[in-house]
Every structure is written in C-alpha cells, then in structure tokens.
Amino acid sequence: MDYPIDTIRDDFPILSAKTDSGAPMVYLDNAATSQKPSVVVDAIRTYYEETNANVHRGMHHLAEKATAEFEGAREAIAAFVGAPDARSVIFTRGTTESINLVAQAWGRKFLKAGDEVVLSIMEHHSNIVPWQMLAQASGVRLKYIPMLDDGSLDLEAYRALLQGPVKLVSVTHVSNALGTVNPIAEIISLAHEAGARILIDSAQGIPHGPVDVTALDADFLAFSAHKMCGPTGFGVLYGKEALLEVMDPFLGGGEMIHTVGLESSTWADLPYKFEAGTPNIAGAIVTRTAIAYLQGIGFDAIEKQVHDVTDYAVKALSRVEGLTLHGNPPERGGALAFNMEGLHPHDISQIINEEGIAIRAGHVCCQPLMERLGRPAIARASFYFYNTVEEVDRLVASLDTVKKIFRI
Amino acid sequence: MNLDELYQEIILAHFKRPHHARNFAEDEAFEEAFNPTCGDKTRVLGQVAGDRVSGLEHDTQGCAISIASASILCERLSGTSVEECRAQVRTLVDGLHGRRVPGYPEQDPLAALLTVKRFPMRIRCATLSWEALEKWLDRQDPA
Numbered sequence: 001m002d003y004p005i006d007t008i009r010d011d012f013p014i015l016s017a018k019t020d021s022g023a024p025m026v027y028l029d030n031a032a033t034s035q036k037p038s039v040v041v042d043a044i045r046t047y048y049e050e051t052n053a054n055v056h057r058g059m060h061h062l063a064e065k066a067t068a069e070f071e072g073a074r075e076a077i078a079a080f081v082g083a084p085d086a087r088s089v090i091f092t093r094g095t096t097e098s099i100n101l102v103a104q105a106w107g108r109k110f111l112k113a114g115d116e117v118v119l120s121i122m123e124h125h126s127n128i129v130p131w132q133m134l135a136q137a138s139g140v141r142l143k144y145i146p147m148l149d150d151g152s153l154d155l156e157a158y159r160a161l162l163q164g165p166v167k168l169v170s171v172t173h174v175s176n177a178l179g180t181v182n183p184i185a186e187i188i189s190l191a192h193e194a195g196a197r198i199l200i201d202s203a204q205g206i207p208h209g210p211v212d213v214t215a216l217d218a219d220f221l222a223f224s225a226h227k228m229c230g231p232t233g234f235g236v237l238y239g240k241e242a243l244l245e246v247m248d249p250f251l252g253g254g255e256m257i258h259t260v261g262l263e264s265s266t267w268a269d270l271p272y273k274f275e276a277g278t279p280n281i282a283g284a285i286v287t288r289t290a291i292a293y294l295q296g297i298g299f300d301a302i303e304k305q306v307h308d309v310t311d312y313a314v315k316a317l318s319r320v321e322g323l324t325l326h327g328n329p330p331e332r333g334g335a336l337a338f339n340m341e342g343l344h345p346h347d348i349s350q351i352i353n354e355e356g357i358a359i360r361a362g363h364v365c366c367q368p369l370m371e372r373l374g375r376p377a378i379a380r381a382s383f384y385f386y387n388t389v390e391e392v393d394r395l396v397a398s399l400d401t402v403k404k405i406f407r408i
Numbered sequence: 409m410n411l412d413e414l415y416q417e418i419i420l421a422h423f424k425r426p427h428h429a430r431n432f433a434e435d436e437a438f439e440e441a442f443n444p445t446c447g448d449k450t451r452v453l454g455q456v457a458g459d460r461v462s463g464l465e466h467d468t469q470g471c472a473i474s475i476a477s478a479s480i481l482c483e484r485l486s487g488t489s490v491e492e493c494r495a496q497v498r499t500l501v502d503g504l505h506g507r508r509v510p511g512y513p514e515q516d517p518l519a520a521l522l523t524v525k526r527f528p529m530r531i532r533c534a535t536l537s538w539e540a541l542e543k544w545l546d547r548q549d550p551a
Contacts, residue, residue: 342424344471346446347415350530354411363447376447376469405415406472 003305008297009386011037023356026391031176031204031335031382032360033226036290040229043289047282055281056255056272070281073288074271080291081221082212083238087270090244091279094235095203096126098222099170101237101274102199103130105250106220107168113139115167118196120145120153120182121372122175125365127201131170145171147372151178151327158187162194169198173205177364177380178327179310179335181205188216197243203227207384208306208333209299213238225283230290234283237274244270251276302385306334309383313392317381320399322408326373335382337364337373340399342408345379351405352398359395414527415472416520423472428482432467439544441536448474448533452481452540456548459489466537473530478537480517485541493545497538504531 009015012035017025027035047069053062055070071086078086092098111117117131121144128142135142143166145158153171162169169191174181184200191198199220202211207228213221220243224235239247249256249267253276258266267273294302314336317323322341340348345361352359360380363370370376381395402408432438438451448470455463464486466478485493500518503510504525512519524534 344448344475346448346471346530346533347473350414350527351411362445367447370447376449405411406420 003301005305005386005388011039011293012386013038015386019353019356021354021356023354026357026394028381028383028387028391028395029358029360030384030387031227031364031380033232034207034229034384035386036229036231037293039293040231040286040290043286044231044282047285051285052282054278066281069285070279073284076288076291077236077284080210081206081236081238082210082214084214085241088239088241088244090237090239090271090274091284092222092235092237092274093233093280094224094226095201095222096130096235098220098235098237099127099199099201100130101250102170102220102222102239103134105247105274106197106243107131107134107140108138109246109248111138111140111167114141114165116141116143116161116164118143118145118158118161118166118169118171118191120171121147122151122153122178122180122366122369123170123172124176124201124203125367126203127170127172128368140167144368147369149327151175151180151329153180153182153187155183155186155190159190162190162196166191166194166196169196171198171200173200173202173211174208174333174335175366175369176204176335176382177337177366177369177378178329179332179337179382180327180329181331181333184218185216188218192217204333204335207294209303219243225287225290228290229293230287231280231283234280234287241270244274247274249273249276253277255279297385305385306383306387309387309389309392310334310336312389313381313383313395316392316396320396322403323399326375326378334384335380337378337380339375339378340402340408343402343406345377347406348379348399348402351402352395355394355398355401357395357398413523414530416523418517418520419472419476422476422479422517426466426468426475426479428465428486429475429479430465430467432465437547438467439540439547441540441543443470443474443532443536445532446471448536450474450478450537450540452478452537452544454482454486454544456490459491461488461490461493461545462486464541466540468537470536471530471533473524473533474536477521477534480521481537481541484518490545490548493541497542497545500538501535504534 053066055067074086078089146154197219202223206223221238226232256276326337349361438453450468464482468478499510502508
C-alpha cells in the first residue's frame with residue numbers, strides 16, 4: 001500500500017497554515033518540536049471537559065477516572081519502551097528534567113570527586129550542563145567522546161576513555177544537529193563492560209522508532225513527548241528499578257512522600273518518589289494518544305518516509321553551489337545541518353521564512369559541537385513523517401532567493 | 409514585511425565589505441557582546457585621547473545585520489567625543505526598541521539600520537556591537 005501522505009497531512013491542520021506573507025508553510029523544524037495531530041489536540045480538550053481532577057487524592061468519580069487514565073498512560077508508555085514494570089517509568093517535564101533528575105538524584109549520591117562521567121561532543125546542552133552542575137558540586141570529571149569528520153562518534157576514542165574511572169556514560173541516541181544515529185546498543189554494552197552505568201538521551205530517537213530498554217539493557221533513558229506528536233512539558237525518565245529504588249528523591253513536595261513529620265519525612269514508593277507536586281496529568285494521558293497515533297501509522301512507515309525525505313534532501317542540497325552539508329554519518333535520522341558560503345544561517349532562515357519555510361538557525365543548543373565544526377552557527381532542516389520531497393524542493397528553490405538577495 | 413527593507417543595499421555593502429574589521433588577538437583591549445540565543449559574537453575596541461574616540465574597530469562573527477551594524481558603528485563614531493558616542497548608542501538602541509524615533513537623515517546608514525526595528529527577532533543582531541561599544545566606553549578613563 002502506498003504511504004497515505006495526504007491523509008496523514010490532513011491529520012495536522014497546522015500544516016495547511018499560511019505565514020504572514022501568505023506563503024503556504026513548510027515546517028522543517030521538527031527536531032525542535034513536532035506538530036500535533038487533531039486526535040492529540042482533541043484528547044487534551046476531552047480530558048479537561050470530561051475527566052479533569054487531581055490524581056491519587058480524591059475519592060470522587062472524576063478523581064478515580066483521572067487516576068485510572070493517568071496510570072493507564074504509564075502502563076502504555078512502559079509497554080511502548082519495553083520497560084519490565086510501569087514503576088520504572090518516571091513522569092517529568094521533559095528530557096531536560098529527566099537528565100537533571102539522574103544527575104542530582106543518582107549522581108550526587110553515588111559519584112564522588114575523581115569519578116568520571118563520559119559525554120560526547122555532539123550532546124545537546126541539556127546533556128552537558130546538568131553534568132557540569134554535578135561536577136562543580138562534587139568534583140566529578142567530565143570527558144567527551146570526540147567526533148569523526150563524517151559526524152559519527154569516535155568509538156575507538158570512546159573505548160580508550162572507558163579505561164578511566166568512568167562511572168557513567170550519558171550520550172545522545174540521535175544528534176539533534178547532524179541527525180547522526182549513534183550505535184547505542186554497542187555504546188551501552190561497552191559502558192557496561194567497563195562497569196559504568198549508562199543514560200541514553202532519546203529525545204531525537206524515540207520519535208522515529210521505538211526503543212526497547214530491556215533489550216538494550218539501558219540503565220536510564222530519557223525522552224520528551226513534544227517531539228513525537230505529544231504535548232510540551234511532558235517527558236519520561238525510564239530507569240532500572242534497582243537503581244531508582246536506591247536513589248534519593250529529586251524534588252520535594254506532595255505526592256512524593258510516605259509520611260511527613262516536622263523534622264523529616266519518608267519517601268513514597270516508585271515511581272511517585274520522583275514525582276513531587278501535581279503532575280502534568282493531561283500531558284501523560286495525551287502522550288498515550290500520541291503514541292497510539294504513531295503506532296497506527298506504523299513506525300516502519302514513519303522511519304521509511306523520514307529516511308526517504310531526508311535522503312532526498314541530502315542529495316538535493318549537495319547539488320546547491322556553495323552549500324556545505326555537515327557530516328555524512330553511516331546512519332542519519334531526520335535532521336541535517338548546513339552552511340552556505342558568504343551567508344549567515346540567520347539570514348538564510350529569515351529570507352526563506354518569507355517563502356513559508358521554517359528551519360532552525362543558530363547553535364541549536366550544541367555550542368561544543370559548533371566549536372568542533374568550526375562554525376558559530378548552522379542552518380538545520382529536520383523532517384518528520386508528514387514532510388514530503390516537494391517540500392524539500394521548495395526549500396532548495398528558496399535558497400536561490402537567498403542568493404539573489406545577497407547577490408551571490 | 410518586506411525583506412528589501414531589512415537587506416538594503418547599504419546593509420549588504422557593509423556586510424560584504426565590513427569597514428574597520430579585523431581579527432583581534434585575545435590580549436587586545438576589546439570588549440565583547442555575545443548573543444547566547446544564536447551564538448553571534450562581536451568585539452569592539454578603539455583609542456581615546458582627551459575626550460575623543462578614534463580608530464574604532466570590530467571583530468564580528470555573525471549575520472549580515474550584526475556585521476553591517478558593527479561596520480556602520482565604527483565608521484560613524486570614530487572621531488566623535490565619548491559623550492557623543494554614548495548618546496549615539498542610546499539613540500540607536502532606543503530607536504530599535506521603538507522607544508523614541510531618531511531623526512536620522514534618509515541617506516544615513518543608521519537610517520537603514522533602524523529599519524531592523526520592524527523585525528523583532530533581529531533587533532539584538534543590530535544592537536550587539538553597540539552593547540560592546542558601551543562596555544568599552546565604560547572601561548575608558550577620559551581623564
């Protein structure tokens with residue numbers, strides 16, 4: 001069966017929007033956030049109109065219904081990532097909070113001065129800064145896996161780094177800037193052979209294909225709902241139950257306690273120990289809807305469409321004179337980064353915006369990677385399963401306008 | 409919004425051939441302004457004799473607007489007094505933020521720079537070097 005691209009695009013009313021200049025929109029900023037299908041938007045409304053109540057507290061009808069849907073979402077998300085038990089699925093505000101949670105609740109307790117945490121040069125700031133904060137507080141040392149010129153991680157250098165006193169490796173599944181898909185199975189098993197724990201930042205990975213944390217033997221895995229058709233402000237931290245059990249809480253407040261005294265308190269069981277305060281209830285419930293929507297299309301179909309469109313874009317952009325594509329990794333997800341000679345990415349983005357084309361320009365939250373590329377900023381196009389090769393053609397054509405304006 | 413307003417001839421000319429631009433050594437007495445949202449960076453330095461500012465130069469990594477702005481700044485403000493420099497910084501920054509409309513002559517490159525105010529996402533690109541200049545002025549001792 002042919003991929004039903006028209007039906008899929010109809011699921012996203014925003015894709016038919018026009019920009020201020022009247023141009024039909026081409027949304028190529030999916031690595032920043034994905035668009036939301038009507039079924040997800042409707043589910044938010046339905047939740048607030050038919051279910052809204054606080055969870056785990058009230059005895060009334062709505063509280064029961066909200067709690068059942070909220071915990072049902074946890075079960076569904078646990079099944080989606082292959083977690084052995086829903087207790088090991090912690091709800092957070094997103095990948096950033098998930099990583100901070102591990103850095104503070106696990107790192108502060110189990111890492112000491114002189115221990116090493118291995119990151120990579122292509123990490124998003126959200127997988128660098130939390131570890132720097134930990135390093136400053138505890139004397140932990142940070143090491144970075146370098147990158148080869150093709151945009152893939154230098155696994156030889158990684159092996160060498162693992163000879164040190166490494167206690168944790170925290171790396172991205174897919175680079176948000178270059179689109180590089182890292183060989184996480186290999187990265188995880190090498191970390192474990194060296195006796196280190198591992199955290200996978202799958203913010204850019206899971207939206208394009210399911211991940212099985214049990215098969216991968218990941219210790220921690222973080223992702224955000226908003227990059228996979230879900231709402232902003234909701235994310236997940238998966239952790240092995242044995243690790244989560246011995247960790248201290250992250251934030252203190254309601255929901256995360258067992259008993260509270262005047263001087264001290266005891267903690268709730270998993271997963272609530274890490275979920276202080278009223279959670280993003282609608283976020284959890286609607287994320288389940290988003291996952292079901294993606295599963296309805298089928299992750300094989302999603303991966304193929306993103307791959308086909310990205311592949312087409314790589315070829316088309318390679319033919320643009322004066323354009324440099326960064327990296328040519330063995331496996332690329334739905335993102336690519338480029339620069340054009342004599343042009344700053346901001347100017348490119350500003351000009352093509354007038355033609356309705358949305359890309360990202362800047363350091364894309366990867367300043368160390370920009371340093372490695374020797375560029376202060378890049379232009380990034382990132383694709384999802386509702387993008388088409390025709391949209392890529394429009395991107396490429398719009399670059400002519402940029403050249404025309406700049407007389408290049 | 410019309411892109412021709414943003415990318416006027418004079419802006420493009422300053423971007424393509426920025427005046428008073430060179431790569432500074434790390435130990436030179438420049439002041440720097442950095443835009444963390446995009447990574448653009450500009451450095452400004454000059455000399456002060458009496459109350460005269462001269463020889464303003466910049467080292468800018470950035471977009472067409474930020475480079476052109478730094479170029480125009482160095483060209484326009486070299487040779488003026490410290491006080492005049494400060495006044496010009498305030499006038500342009502206030503103008504870009506729409507707080508007060510400066511009366512730049514039509515052919516003045518500053519008038520071209522002022523049109524950036526219609527592109528809110530780019531105002532910081534235009535003010536970056538002016539922030540660096542202000543910091544540099546703060547560090548000078550006119551006596």
